[in-house]
Amino acid sequence: MKRVLAAAAALVLLTACGSSDSTDSADSSGTTVRLGFSAWPGWFPWQVAQEQGLFAENGVTVDLTYFDSYTDSLTALSTGNLDANSQTLNDTLSSVSGGAQQTIVLVNDNSTGNDQIIARSGIDTVADLKGRTVAVEQGTVDHYLLLLALRKAGLSEGDITVKPLLTDAAAAAFVAGQVDAVGAFAPFTTTALGLAGSKAVATSADFPGAIPDHLVFDAGFVKDHPKQVQALVDTWFDTLAWIAANKDAAIAIMAKKGGVSDADYKTYDAGTTIFTHEQNLAAFTPGETAANLDFQARSIAKFLVDAKLVDEAPPLDGLFDATFVKAVSP
Incomplete structure (x- = not known):
C-alpha cells in the first residue's frame, strides 16, 4: 500500500511498465487525458473504447496506458504520471491517506467473486x-x-x-x-x-460491496478540465452499450488484452458486476448501507487504520464527485 516508491521508478513508469496508445483526433482544447488501467474484467472495456474509436466520438483525446503491474498504475497517478486511473476504493483511500489529491467520478464495477x-x-x-x-x-x-x-x-x-x-x-x-x-x-x-x-x-x-472499482482522477485535473472528464464518463457508458450490442466481439477484444481465451473470459462475468448508470447514481447517494460509497469509504478507512495499513484515516471531503455521472444522458 504505501504509495511512496523510488523517484527513479516513477520517472520510467510509463515507458517500462505499460503500453500506450492515443486516439486519432484531439479535442478542441488540445488537452490529452492520460488514462491508466490494468488487468481486471471491470477495466478491460477501456480497451474496447480505444479500439472502437469511442473516445474520439466523444471528442476527447486519450493516451491509454496498460500496466502489467497494478501497483505501478497507482503510483503513476499519485506521482502525476497519469491524469486518471482505474483503481479500487481501498487503494484510492490509501493514496489519499498518503497525501494524494484524488477524485472518484465513476463506479466501474463491484467485485462479486473475481x-x-x-x-x-x-x-x-x-x-x-x-x-x-x-x-x-x-x-x-x-x-x-x-x-x-x-x-x-x-x-x-x-x-x-x-x-x-x-x-x-x-x-x-x-x-x-x-x-x-x-x-x-x-x-x-x-x-x-x-x-x-x-x-x-x-x-x-x-464481502458484498467491499471492493468497488472506480475511475479516479487527479483532483486538480477535474477542476481544470471538466469537459474532458465528462467526455471520459460519457465514453464509458457508450462503451457499455457497444459491448451489450456486440458481446462476442467485445469479449474477443477483452480476452485478448487479458491474455486468456474467450471461454475463460466468459467465466468472469458473474464475478464482476459492471455498474449501470442507475447503479452509479445510487452508489454516489450518501447513505448507511454497503450500496453507498460514503458508507463503504468510512468502513474501509477504519479497517485500514485498524490493520495498520495506513497511519491515519484519509480525509473523505471531496473524494466523491457525482457531477459527471448525473450529467450523463439516460
Missing part, C-alpha cells in the same frame, strides 16, 4: 491457513481481502506468513508449489486454479 484467496489441496477453509505461507501483492485489494477473510475466521496476519509478490508472480509461485495459497484477481485466478486440487477458500462475494 478476487479470491486460492489454496492448494488439503486446505479447505481460511482457518486452515494458520501457519501457512500465502503469496499476495502487498497493499492491493487482495491483501485487503486476505485480511478481511482472516479476521472473519478469527485469525490475523500474524498467524500466516505473507510472501509479497506481484499478482502475476504470486499466481505462478502458487502453481509451482512455492506457497500454500495466493490472493489474486481475475484473470490471474485462472492461472492459480490451474493447479490440480486448488480451490477458492474466500472470495469477494463473501
